[in-house]
Amino acid sequence: MQKKQRTFTREFKREAVQLAKTSGKPMIQIARDLGEASSTLHHWCKEFDEHGVQAFPGSGHQTPQEEEMRQLKRENELLRQERDILKKALGIFSRGQL
Incomplete structure (x- = not known):
């Protein structure tokens, strides 16, 4: 049985990145609390650092x-x-x- 890929809104990703940067908790713990892999959260942080406000343009954008x-x-x-x-x-x- 295939695992369904979850999609997240731009706002959710931005809030997750902000939480990772400001909370002082380890990224692994934050990812676990959000129900995501730490590699996913790390990727979001990297994308946000590279693209800033234009990060996470969404599907088709x-x-x-x-x-x-x-x-x-x-x-x-x-x-x-x-x-x-x-x-x-x-x-x-x-x-x-x-």
Whole structure:
């Protein structure tokens, strides 16, 4: 039987990180009290330290850098498709010139 993955709100994660930073308790104890693995709480703390207010964007929401990367990858793919079409067209038209 598979274990169902739990999801947590942004507010819950932020409060857990704040509790870990200000309570003075060991992170393992806080994680145990919250019913989570200490590695999960450690990951949340690390993400909050790296991204600050924009940490935990939620499902489907991306940081500005991730959104820009997604757009650039999409644009790159479209340009490759256009290039390939032009190469094929050049091959077709050049065969008729013989």
